[in-house]
Amino acid sequence: MMNRSSRFISLSGLSGVAAGICALIGAWFAYGVINPTNDGTRTRNLYDFQLNDGGIPTIRAFMGDRLFWIAVFTFLAAFVFAFLFTWLRSRKENIPVWGVMARRLMWSVLMPMVVGGIFLLKLIEAGVYGLIAPGCLIFYGLALINGSKYTVGEIRYLGYANVLLGLINCWYPGYGIFFWAAGFGVLHIVYGIVMWNKYERA
DSSP states (O other): OHHHHHSBOOOOHHHHHHHHHHHHHHHHHHHHHHSBOTTSOBSOOGGGOOOTTOOOOOHHHHHOHHHHHHHHHHHHHHHHHHHHHHHHHHHHTTOOTTSHHHHHHHHHHHHHHHHHHHHHHHHHHHTOGGGHHHHHHHHHHHHHHHHGGGBOTTHHHHHHHHHHHHHHHTTOGGGHHHHHIIIIIIHHHHHHHHHIIIIIOO
């Protein structure tokens, strides 16, 4: 009872698995856009991005239409599945999916992600494209660590792992898509399976 009143414990392990699978599918499609074609030309090179008009950078302008929509659909699919499995678990355990702890969890996760998003936009404006992918992993990991005090404590280890991947990626900027697939995909699947076995399997 104390755990229910102080933490949002309805996060489903299946949510992590579903989000990870969506991330891997999205990474596969994105790799098809970024990877050089058979004739040796590159279909999309983020390092060639330029703000010709000197205006404010946008994610869509930086990524291009194809990568932008891949990212949008990947995020929406992961969000829908994560919400669905969490809602099903909340309903099963008779816990409100949008209670006080859920709101606190949301705000504690949003703060590092919003700050990180603004910071990454400034990196794009400054032309520091090689740190975009690592920055996403680092700030996402920090968001999970920050939110872990309002939900199951194991989520902080997912955050630590993403931060570590992001830091390593800083030295391998050309391999961001692979680090993303590992962080947002594989790690989420592993985390989800562990959480499902620990809390939901019975």
